[in-house]
Amino acid sequence: xxxxxxxxxxxxxxxxxxxxxxxxxxxxxxxxxxxxxxxxxxxxxxxxxxxxxxxxxxxxxxxxxxxxxxxxxxxxxxxxxxxxxxxxxxxxxxxxxxxxxxxxxxxxxxxxxxxxxxxxxxxxxxxxxxxxxxxxxxxxxxxxxxxxxxxxxxxxxxxxxxxxxxxxxxxxxxxxxxxxxxxxxxxxxxxxxxxxxxxxxxxxxxxxxxxxxxxxxxxxxxxxxxx
Amino acid sequence: xxxxxxxxxxxxxxxxxxxxxxxxxxxxxxxxxxxxxxxxxxxxxxxxxxxxxxxxxxxxxxxxxxxxxxxxxxxxxxxxxxxxxxxxxxxxxxxxxxxxxxxxxxxxxxxxxxxxxxxxxxxxxxxxxxxxxxxxxxxxxxxxxxxxxxxxxxxxxxxxxxxxxxxxxxxxxxxxxxxxxxxxxxxxxxxxxxxxxxxxxxxxxxxxxxxxxxxxxxxx
Numbered sequence: 001x002x003x004x005x006x007x008x009x010x011x012x013x014x015x016x017x018x019x020x021x022x023x024x025x026x027x028x029x030x031x032x033x034x035x036x037x038x039x040x041x042x043x044x045x046x047x048x049x050x051x052x053x054x055x056x057x058x059x060x061x062x063x064x065x066x067x068x069x070x071x072x073x074x075x076x077x078x079x080x081x082x083x084x085x086x087x088x089x090x091x092x093x094x095x096x097x098x099x100x101x102x103x104x105x106x107x108x109x110x111x112x113x114x115x116x117x118x119x120x121x122x123x124x125x126x127x128x129x130x131x132x133x134x135x136x137x138x139x140x141x142x143x144x145x146x147x148x149x150x151x152x153x154x155x156x157x158x159x160x161x162x163x164x165x166x167x168x169x170x171x172x173x174x175x176x177x178x179x180x181x182x183x184x185x186x187x188x189x190x191x192x193x194x195x196x197x198x199x200x201x202x203x204x205x206x207x208x209x210x211x212x213x214x215x216x217x218x219x220x221x222x223x224x225x226x227x
Numbered sequence: 228x229x230x231x232x233x234x235x236x237x238x239x240x241x242x243x244x245x246x247x248x249x250x251x252x253x254x255x256x257x258x259x260x261x262x263x264x265x266x267x268x269x270x271x272x273x274x275x276x277x278x279x280x281x282x283x284x285x286x287x288x289x290x291x292x293x294x295x296x297x298x299x300x301x302x303x304x305x306x307x308x309x310x311x312x313x314x315x316x317x318x319x320x321x322x323x324x325x326x327x328x329x330x331x332x333x334x335x336x337x338x339x340x341x342x343x344x345x346x347x348x349x350x351x352x353x354x355x356x357x358x359x360x361x362x363x364x365x366x367x368x369x370x371x372x373x374x375x376x377x378x379x380x381x382x383x384x385x386x387x388x389x390x391x392x393x394x395x396x397x398x399x400x401x402x403x404x405x406x407x408x409x410x411x412x413x414x415x416x417x418x419x420x421x422x423x424x425x426x427x428x429x430x431x432x433x434x435x436x437x438x439x440x441x442x443x444x445x446x447x
Binding site: 153157160161162163167170171173174175177178181208209212216220223224 | 343347350353354357359367373382
């Protein structure tokens with residue numbers, strides 16, 4: 001029974017921070033609509049350019065590129081939105097580890113919602129090619145967790161620079177390439193309905209990458225916070 | 228003599244590598260033919276790049292421990308030299324690939340790992356130049372450096388092993404040790420690794436000194 005109360009305390013802490021994130025987002029709900037509008041406009045543009053897509057590879061990669069850039073756009077805001085006074089307030093109230101965890105979880109939830117919405121709209125305009133929808137949703141969940149783990153840390157790094165939106169793209173895209181390759185393979189497996197045996201290594205790889213990212217964020221974020 | 232013995236060692240090792248690399252006897256193998264000599268340059272330069280980037284990460288960790296700006300300067304210079312070696316490694320690799328695989332760039336996990344590594348460290352350089360405050364530059368770039376190196380280990384050592392690669396030792400291709408690295412070549416290969424690493428350490432040392440003098444002149 002070691003430290004059960006302590007763990008509960010930590011969970012409560014993160015939960016409150018998460019709640020705060022949602023409330024803040026609700027207050028500025030128009031910026032989330034901005035992301036949704038970006039998705040809609042991009043997918044419509046693809047519809048105009050491609051018409052109907054018959055090639056599953058093209059379908060898949062286009063979808064993930066759209067989701068990637070929407071996620072980058074969304075997570076850029078996650079630290080930019082906080083005013084300097086807010087940051088100082090958090091500094092006195094909580095530990096940096098809790099903040100990065102709450103931001104990561106929050107970003108993940110929103111990215112999942114955004115990519116599911118993107119999927120629905122994408123199907124509407126460009127046709128559905130996915131045969132194994134369950135596996136596709138798993139791919140979305142894996143993808144969003146890696147996106148949010150890397151992008152949250154990178155946006156925390158990028159707010160310290162002169163040009164955050166550009167820097168977050170430069171910093172995170174190279175780090176995201178391997179994860180993105182694995183995710184596109186996973187979702188392509190969902191599209192052509194591969195047997196499950198073949199995709200285990202991919203899932204393991206994604207989980208490892210995700211775990212490493214979280215650990216690195218957990219270790220390094222307190223140093224970012226120190227001013 | 229006590230202080231510069233390693234510089235003499237560097238020069239002699241590099242000279243040995245160059246002479247052996249261009250004139251030494253090599254096993255004659257199909258497809259590879261004479262391009263096997265590139266082993267002394269491409270592979271060894273790549274090795275010493277990874278060693279240098281590792282040193283850079285060590286200095287970044289040191290910086291986060293004691294916040295001494297000298298450590299940050301050293302970490303930065305290690306990355307600069309490492310990126311330079313990376314460019315050399317990619318260029319020699321492209322030359323080699325052009326003769327053995329038919330074109331300079333093929334879609335291969337190891338090549339992707341190399342490209343990603345270069346992108347990550349170029350991003351590091353851009354990151355450094357886009358922060359105006361010195362202390363802040365040091366702290367933020369140290370954090371990114373540690374993050375980048377640990378990811379790079381995954382990219383160039385774990386990812387290529389999961390999928391097939393054209394490189395030796397992966398996906399049914401014979402491994403490095405069993406096919407061409409006979410003892411004759413081994414006697415050049417390892418000294419070459421040490422030689423290139425020492426040479427790049429030397430370059431880094433000079434660059435660190437230049438920057439220290441520059442900083443001092445700026446302060447005066």
